[in-house]
Amino acid sequence: xxxxxxxxxxxxxxxxxxxxxxxxxxxxxxxxxxxxxxxxxxxxxxxxxxxxxxxxxxxxxxxxxxxxxxxxxxxxxxxxxxxxxxxxxxxxxxxxxxxxxxxxxxxxxxxxxxxxxxxxxxxxxxxxxxxxxxxxxxxxxxxxxxxxxxxxxxxxxxxxxxxxxxxxxxxxxxxxxxxxxxxxxxxxxxxxxxxxxxxxxxxxxxxxxxxxxxxxxxxxxxxxxxxxxxxxxxxxxxxxxxxxxxxxxxxxxxxxxxxxxxxxxxxxxxxxxxxxxxxxxxxxxxxxxxxxxxxxxxxxxxxxxxxxxxxxxxxxxxxxxxxxxxxxxxxxxxxxxxxxxxxxxxxxxxxxxxxxxx
Numbered sequence: 001x002x003x004x005x006x007x008x009x010x011x012x013x014x015x016x017x018x019x020x021x022x023x024x025x026x027x028x029x030x031x032x033x034x035x036x037x038x039x040x041x042x043x044x045x046x047x048x049x050x051x052x053x054x055x056x057x058x059x060x061x062x063x064x065x066x067x068x069x070x071x072x073x074x075x076x077x078x079x080x081x082x083x084x085x086x087x088x089x090x091x092x093x094x095x096x097x098x099x100x101x102x103x104x105x106x107x108x109x110x111x112x113x114x115x116x117x118x119x120x121x122x123x124x125x126x127x128x129x130x131x132x133x134x135x136x137x138x139x140x141x142x143x144x145x146x147x148x149x150x151x152x153x154x155x156x157x158x159x160x161x162x163x164x165x166x167x168x169x170x171x172x173x174x175x176x177x178x179x180x181x182x183x184x185x186x187x188x189x190x191x192x193x194x195x196x197x198x199x200x201x202x203x204x205x206x207x208x209x210x211x212x213x214x215x216x217x218x219x220x221x222x223x224x225x226x227x228x229x230x231x232x233x234x235x236x237x238x239x240x241x242x243x244x245x246x247x248x249x250x251x252x253x254x255x256x257x258x259x260x261x262x263x264x265x266x267x268x269x270x271x272x273x274x275x276x277x278x279x280x281x282x283x284x285x286x287x288x289x290x291x292x293x294x295x296x297x298x299x300x301x302x303x304x305x306x307x308x309x310x311x312x313x314x315x316x317x318x319x320x321x322x323x324x325x326x327x328x329x330x331x332x333x334x335x336x337x338x339x340x341x342x343x344x345x346x347x348x349x350x351x352x353x354x355x356x357x358x
Contacts, residue, residue, distance in 0.1 A: 007036040008048040008060050010309070014067035015040050015047075022125035024068050027136050029161040034058060035355075037161045042068060043122040044138045044157050046080030046187050048309065051165055051355040054282030059193035061283060061355075063319055066309050074306050077314075078186040081122035082157055082171075083115040085142055085149045086339070087184040088260070088295060088328040091219045093148070095331035097340065098178055104148035110217045115186075117147035121155070122186075135160045144177060151177030153341075166354040173347040180339045181347050182326045184291075188299055188319035191278035191285060195308070198317045199298070200241025205275045206234040206294065208261035212327060216253045219329050224262045232259065234274075240298060240320060256300035256317065260293045260327055267292040267337050270350055274322050277358050288352040289324035292337045297321040324351040 005011050006028045015026035024042040035058070036050040047064040063079045065071045093105035093113040106117035115122065126138040135158065142153040153175045160168040171183045190199055210224035211232050227233035231243035231251060244256050251257070265271045270290045277284040287294065297320065304315045330336040341347050 006038050006048065007034075007058070008038065008050055008309070010038060010048060010066065014069070017068045019125050024125055025128065027128060027130050029134050029136060029159065031134060031161050031163050031165065033163065033165060035161060035165055037159065037167055039136055039138075039159055040068065040071070041126045041128040041138055042071065043081040043124065044126045044140070045082070045122065046185065049167065049187075051283060052357065053193070054357045059281060059283060060309070061189055061191050061193055063188040063190075063195065063314055064309050065307075070307060076122070077302060077306055078115060078122055079308075080185065080187045082183060083186050083323075084121035084155065084181070084183045085116045085147065085153065086113070086180055086331075087115055087182045087186075087323065087325050089114050089218055091329045091332055095180065097150070097180065097331065100150075102148060102150060106147055112217055112219060120147060126157075134162065149179055151175040151179035153179060153181065155183070157183075164354065165356065166352050169351045171347070171349040173341060174345070175341050176343050178340060178342045180331045181341045182330070182339050183349060184295075184323040184325040185351065186321060186323055187353070188314075188321055189276070189285060190319045191276060191283040192280045193283075195312050195314060195318050198241065199320050200239060200244070200317065201279055202240045202320065203237050203277050203279065204234050204240050205237045206261050206296065207265070207273055208263050208294070209235055210262040212260045212262065212293075213250055214253060214259065214328075218254065218258060220260070220327065220333070222333055222335065227261075234296075241317075244298065244317075254300060256298040257296045258298070258300060260295045260325070262293055262327075263289075263291075273324060276320070276322070282357040284356045284358045286354045286356070287322050287324065288354065290348075290350050291324040291326060293325055293327050295321065295323040295325060297323065324349075
């Protein structure tokens with residue numbers, strides 16, 4: 001065990017705990033430029049991410065906690081976790097697959113299932129293998145019936161911090177019984193590094209001409225809608241706060257942005273999905289993915305009760321998420337790209353968060 005601290009000032013020792021017979025730990029990845037990515041194997045979660053601003057000052061651009069105890073006791077909000085078995089929502093906690101109805105999914109978000117349930121992948125201790133100073137591999141076995149999902153699923157997530165200041169995340173999963181899968185990382189970003197400030201001034205572009213309108217429980221109606229002429233449009237650059245308070249039904253339902261965008265690319269092709277920049281620091285984030293969708297979430301439900309690193313309390317709209325994924329409620333909507341995984345198949349997905357300065 002490393003008894004020291006990370007470049008971001010986190011104590012390795014404070015992340016060591018035995019949970020149900022498995023040990024949690026903090027892992028640090030570094031690159032030749034002085035960037036640092038720290039990950040805890042509880043939830044396979046990103047804890048901190050140091051990248052340089054336009055003046056070369058290393059800046060932590062994600063929410064996170066100082067210890068495993070604060071994760072467990074302060075009402076974690078999915079900060080930096082891997083969400084699964086099904087990221088985002090499944091309506092009414094039920095779906096049908098091959099003529100079998102699975103209706104025992106936890107109802108943990110209004111009338112729906114969210115991010116895999118009460119004890120999804122974010123609440124599990126993953127097996128970790130640090131291959132080198134830039135690569136961490138995490139593995140988890142989700143047993144048949146866990147949180148109501150069928151099949152024993154083997155999941156592997158690899159984080160790599162590259163020398164071009166990118167965080168590459170690769171997902172892989174197999175199953176012994178037909179099931180559904182949707183995996184994402186739920187990092188909350190503030191590219192100014194100052195989580196006392198909102199991200200309203202961040203300039204965002206999403207490479208999507210359509211999005212999925214939802215009902216007031218965040219379940220998509222079905223067919224995509226054009227973003228053109230609405231405050232949902234980020235196909236050209238806009239600040240996040242420019243239209244977030246407009247009296248538009250979708251923004252009223254979500255108290256801001258909490259919507260899946262249909263990316264203007266072929267499913268499975270690794271292409272650019274979104275770009276965001278802080279005018280204050282010049283830190284620019286570009287997201288690439290093989291996934292067909294990306295969920296924009298503007299941390300509308302944070303309430304200042306979550307104590308984070310360095311005694312920071314996270315409030316609404318002081319961060320944003322760009323969650324690459326398949327679409328919400330896909331198991332109940334045949335017109336969406338399939339999220340079904342069968343024995344003999346391998347689910348694979350890749351997402352990159354690349355950082356630069358402008």
